[in-house]
Amino acid sequence: MRGTALVLAVGLLPAALGAQGFGVYELSTCTMARGGAVAANPCSDGSAVFFNPAGLTSLSGTHFSAGFTTISPSGGFTDDVFLQHTDMSSQTFVVPNFFLTHRLNEKIGLGLGFYVPYGLGTKWPLSFPGRFAGYDTEVKTYYIQPTMSYQITPRLSFGLGVAYVHASVALHQRLDLSQQLIPGSLDTLAGLPLGTSFGQVGVPSNTDFADANLSATGTGIAFNGGVIFKVNDHLTLGGHFLTRKTIHFSGNAAFTPVKTGLTLYAPPSIPIPVNLDNALAAEFGTGAPLSPTSATTDVTLPDQGNIGFDYKYNDKWHFSGDFQTVVWGWFNQLTVNFTNPGTPPLSDYEGYRDTYGFRLGTEYTYSPKLTFRGGYIYNTAAAPDQTVTPRLPEGSRNSFILGLGYQLTGALHGDASFMYLKQNDRRGRVSEVSTLNTGLYTFKAVLLGAGLSYTF
Secondary structure (H helix, E strand, C coil): CCCHHHHHHHCHHHHHHCCHHHECCCCCHHHHHCCCCCCCCCCCCCCHHHHCHHHHHHCCCEEEEEEEEEEEEEEEEEECCCCCEEECCCCCEEEEEEEEEEECCCCEEEEEEEECCEEEEEECCCCCHHHHCCCEEEEEEEEEEEEEEEEEECCEEEEEEEEEEEEEEEEEEEEEHHHCECCCCCHHHCCCCCCCEHHHHCCCCCCEEEEEEEEEEEEEEEEEEEEEEECCCCEEEEEEEECCEEEEEEEEEEEEECCCCCEECCCCCCCCCEEHHHHHHHHHCCCCCCCCEEEEEEEEECCEEEEEEEEECCCCEEEEEEEEEECHHHCCEEEEEECCCCCCCEEEECCCCCEEEEEEEEEEECCCCEEEEEEEEEECCCCCHHHCCCCCCCCCEEEEEEEEEEECCCCEEEEEEEEEEEEEEEEECCCCCCCCCCEEEEEEEEEEEEEEEEEC
16 A cells, blocks of 8 residues: 555644634633633633733732633535535534632732633544545643733733643544555556556445544643733723744554455456455554554644734723734645654645634623623634645634623622634535545534632
């Protein structure tokens, strides 16, 4: 098989980590309800640790918050030729967050945060033709960030955090026998031209013969900083950045045979029938192209930044807006190296584009105990047309959010939020072999957030 199948499987790693489809910004229930437009005025639950560390100087005392967001995606693919529709498999992801802050004195604020800015996954049924590009992908990144802020003047503050990053990925893909080159180990097929594929001698397209599984992890350090400037009693401006980090991933790939039940007849080239399952068994043996192996690659988690404003209209209303950009353009070329000497390195062009988004939010204080919130978000897509595949069928998206906060006791505050995310339909493909988009992907998601914060 000359390493072809192995390259296809391990090549999923960086593409699965990339692009807006795996970015998570709902890292605080209060912030989520305001559309994430908090660069100039973070929520008082301590989530400024991530959204703008400069905001820690405005929090008096000690705050601890814990929350989670459930993300339930749904979608599908409709092919152009037969108009056959396949739904994504049902999944629900739970994304946790924890923040602890303390104001040391009138100028210095300290904080510690645990959050997940990149994650989620996609899952498709094994009947879907796109299983050969990836049918089950899950990505997790955990950031642990100590943070400090300093008030330069009563109007100007800045903050900086150092985040330890742990990333992991688990990927599953079927391999199509018709696309593989006939290995030299099948001596009975001798005489066929070099480079002949199984499809050329009668094996049907979409014939599963192996299940590929990959798991990989990596760690690194990133920096998170921000600045807040209070123009006057009504208007505040702010900016926030999270630096890119290139993560060195190392992992293991394993391949399990899938029975084809096929016998190959092609006289006169093949003098006797060939049971393909028996003939392919050698390809999974020690040192063969489909034997277990380890692989390494470097993936850049991108820079991201926000600039925004917060306008306090009166004691009850305030409005906010952010412009966000994520620099996915760093991810252009992918190189994967293998320990198996029979498998050459993989080098592939990915061509991701930088994304931008607009975030709008509002908050209305109905009473000293009850606050209503709302927000809207628009994001562009990072993946170019040629990389819209089952593992990441992303597109531009619009999100609509509602939420509320309630003072449960003198020290305990609760928040809840609801988001509906609708992605624009986008054409894509189901095969890594073809470069043509062959159908339409649809995607949407419902997000629910809940959180508690306690002030000491």
